[in-house]
Amino acid sequence: MTKILITGGSGFIGTNLVNYYIKQGWTVKSIDLHSPKDTNANDIWERCDITDYKALHSYVQNFQPDYIIHLAARTDLDGKSLEDYCANTLGVENILKTASQLQGLKKILITSSMLVCHTGYIPKNQFDYAPSTFYGESKVVTEQITWQHQPSCDWAILRPTSMWGPWFGIPYRNFFDVVKAGMYFHIGHRSCTKTYGYIENAIYQIDQILCTPTHDKANKVFYLGDSPAIFIEEWANQIAAEVGKKIPRLPFGMVRLAAWVGDALKLVGIRFPMTSFRLKNMTTDNIIPLENTIRIAPTPPVDRITGIKRTLAWMDGEPTV
Numbered sequence: 001m002t003k004i005l006i007t008g009g010s011g012f013i014g015t016n017l018v019n020y021y022i023k024q025g026w027t028v029k030s031i032d033l034h035s036p037k038d039t040n041a042n043d044i045w046e047r048c049d050i051t052d053y054k055a056l057h058s059y060v061q062n063f064q065p066d067y068i069i070h071l072a073a074r075t076d077l078d079g080k081s082l083e084d085y086c087a088n089t090l091g092v093e094n095i096l097k098t099a100s101q102l103q104g105l106k107k108i109l110i111t112s113s114m115l116v117c118h119t120g121y122i123p124k125n126q127f128d129y130a131p132s133t134f135y136g137e138s139k140v141v142t143e144q145i146t147w148q149h150q151p152s153c154d155w156a157i158l159r160p161t162s163m164w165g166p167w168f169g170i171p172y173r174n175f176f177d178v179v180k181a182g183m184y185f186h187i188g189h190r191s192c193t194k195t196y197g198y199i200e201n202a203i204y205q206i207d208q209i210l211c212t213p214t215h216d217k218a219n220k221v222f223y224l225g226d227s228p229a230i231f232i233e234e235w236a237n238q239i240a241a242e243v244g245k246k247i248p249r250l251p252f253g254m255v256r257l258a259a260w261v262g263d264a265l266k267l268v269g270i271r272f273p274m275t276s277f278r279l280k281n282m283t284t285d286n287i288i289p290l291e292n293t294i295r296i297a298p299t300p301p302v303d304r305i306t307g308i309k310r311t312l313a314w315m316d317g318e319p320t321v
Contacts, residue, residue, distance in 0.1 A: 001025065002066050004028055004065055013203075016167060030045045031059055053097070065102070065105065075135065089138055160224040176315065184236055185249060188255070190282075193229045193232070195287055223289065229287045
């Protein structure tokens, strides 16, 4: 059987990837610091810290995978320095060093992030970076290390956009939770358009990238996301319609005032649902170039309405597809 190692297999994308390849009949090994979200994956999971080279090397050498998808990372924005994200720097260095010793490895995918560039910035090429957070900086280092230590087998870099769907968590599940609870509102007429990705479509894209040769050094970076980009107001209305809600609209000035209040509360350590940072993010377009990905994965399997229905069903405790 084809053997695949998924690092970070207990995370949101990882959980869906593990389930997908098990259903495809592949032999799957998941390594992660945390136990699986889906308990059905307990038997194929091993606890491992990717910053511990000796432990990582042992697990990988014992498994001898044909393919590796490297997802494991620290993904929050709370770090105070680049050193807080050693999983994204030392971790990728360790996985590449370990992979270089596998004679039968056919391909490895290294996961980065769209946040190697700040919201609203469209990179001119695959080496154009403009991060605005330490997390984003750490993912720039992830990519730089990958280029410096290029695997001898085929490889590619993945940049997920904002992913949503079954098994998701903070922050994107919050959007569904708030709409479902009838607490979401449109911000004046300042809604924006962003590239988001439904998880089943992202899994399809990852699989196509994994199984398609990507030897061209000029096209090694692939964003994961749906095309066309989503007009957020329309998406919110579609979710609301599925749960029998109608979304109100608040004046922009009122929301901006609430954001200032949130900024002040943040200074004294109190969390508030709206801040100037969040308001800017909620009103700034972020349309990501997906041409490389669409060329390899042109027919995503799930439309947005179906994705919404499946996500809401999962939130209500129904089994995933």
